[in-house]
Amino acid sequence: MGLNLHCHLEGCVRPATAADIAREHGLPEPAGGWEAALRMREPADLTVFLAHVAAAYPVMGFAGSLRRIARESVEDAAATGDAFLEIRFGPATHRRPDLSIDAIIVAVRDGLAEGSAATGLPTGLVVCLLRHSDPDTNLEVARAAAAHAGNGVVGLDVAGDELLWPANEAYVEPYRIAAAAGLGLTAHAAEASGAGAAREAAEWLGATRIGHGTHVADDPEVLAWAVDHDLTFEVCATSNVYTGAARSLREHPVHAFLAAGAGVVLGNDNPITIDRSLADEEGDLVASGGLLPDQLDGIDRRAVAVGFMDEGVRSALRVRFG
Ligand SMILES: [Zn+2]
Numbered sequence: 001m002g003l004n005l006h007c008h009l010e011g012c013v014r015p016a017t018a019a020d021i022a023r024e025h026g027l028p029e030p031a032g033g034w035e036a037a038l039r040m041r042e043p044a045d046l047t048v049f050l051a052h053v054a055a056a057y058p059v060m061g062f063a064g065s066l067r068r069i070a071r072e073s074v075e076d077a078a079a080t081g082d083a084f085l086e087i088r089f090g091p092a093t094h095r096r097p098d099l100s101i102d103a104i105i106v107a108v109r110d111g112l113a114e115g116s117a118a119t120g121l122p123t124g125l126v127v128c129l130l131r132h133s134d135p136d137t138n139l140e141v142a143r144a145a146a147a148h149a150g151n152g153v154v155g156l157d158v159a160g161d162e163l164l165w166p167a168n169e170a171y172v173e174p175y176r177i178a179a180a181a182g183l184g185l186t187a188h189a190a191e192a193s194g195a196g197a198a199r200e201a202a203e204w205l206g207a208t209r210i211g212h213g214t215h216v217a218d219d220p221e222v223l224a225w226a227v228d229h230d231l232t233f234e235v236c237a238t239s240n241v242y243t244g245a246a247r248s249l250r251e252h253p254v255h256a257f258l259a260a261g262a263g264v265v266l267g268n269d270n271p272i273t274i275d276r277s278l279a280d281e282e283g284d285l286v287a288s289g290g291l292l293p294d295q296l297d298g299i300d301r302r303a304v305a306v307g308f309m310d311e312g313v314r315s316a317l318r319v320r321f322g
Helices: 014-024 033-038 048-054 063-077 102-118 135-147 169-181 194-203 212-216 220-228 237-243 254-261 278-287 291-307 311-321
Strands: 085-089 123-130 154-160 184-189 211-213 232-235 265-268
Touching: 014 033, 014 063, 048 237, 063 085, 063 102, 085 102, 085 154, 102 123, 102 135, 123 135, 135 154, 135 169, 154 169, 169 184, 169 194, 169 211, 184 194, 194 211, 194 212, 194 220, 212 220, 212 254, 232 254, 237 278, 254 265, 265 278, 265 291, 278 291, 291 311
Parallel strands: 085 123, 123 154, 154 184, 184 211, 211 232, 232 265
Antiparallel strands: none
C-alpha cells in the first residue's frame, strides 16, 4: 500500500533462489537448509539477526545472481502492494576478483529495472558505504554510485556496526562526492550509537534521512534538533523488535518521533529475514502497535515528499497519497 524507503537487498534473497544459485555455482547448502539460514523464526538479538542476513552473502557474488535477486525483490514488493520501493545494498560485500564494484551496482540496477518494467512498481537504488570498509573502498563505492546518478542509483547510505566504527567523519568525502552528483543522502545512525550520531550524520554528512535513529528517542534535545532541521527517520519497527532494539511495536520509538512532530517514513529492512512485507508492517503498526490510521497517512505523505525518486514518479504518487 505504502512507500518502502528502507529495504536491504541482502535481506531480500528468497530461500528457493539461494538454493538455485548455490546449485548453479557449486556452493554448499547451509546446515539446516536455506529457509532456516535466511529466515528468523522469532525475535532475538542483533548478532543473530545479522547472521541470518549474512547467510545470503555467498550467493550474491555473481552478476547474474545479483540481477535475479534484485528483480525478485521488486516482484515480491509489487505482489504485496508497495507503491514505491527503495532498495539499498553494500556493493563492497559482494566484490570478487572477477566482479568489480561498478559491475555489481550495474547488475543490481538492471535487476531493479527489469522488476519495475515487469510489475510497474517504481524503484530506486541506494548504495551503501560500509563502516568496516577501508576508506579507499568507500571512496570507490561513492564514485561508482555517483557515476550512475540519474540512471537508477538515487542515493547514498552508510551501514554497518556503529559501535565498532562510530567515527562519522570518515564518510565526509564519500558523501561530498554523492551530494555533488545529486544523490539523495541517508545514513544509518543512532541505531547502536547514541542520539548524537544522528546529528553528526546530518551536520557532517548532509544526510536528510536517518536509518532507524532509535536512540534519538532517548534524547529530547537531539529529537527537538531533528524536528527543527526537518530530518526524517526511516522506521523499520518489526526489524527493531527482531534485533532487540525495541521491546514491542507499541513501545517503539516511532511513537516518540511522531509525538515530537518528527518526520517518519517506513521500511521493512530485511523482508525475507523477518518475513514481513511493508503492508504487514503497516497493518501490524496499526493493529498491535497503537499507530492511528491518520498517522499512517501522514507517513505516506512524508515518504512521497522525501523519497529519492524522480519528479515524475513523485507527482504520480502525490496524486495517489495526497
Ligand atoms: Zn537498515
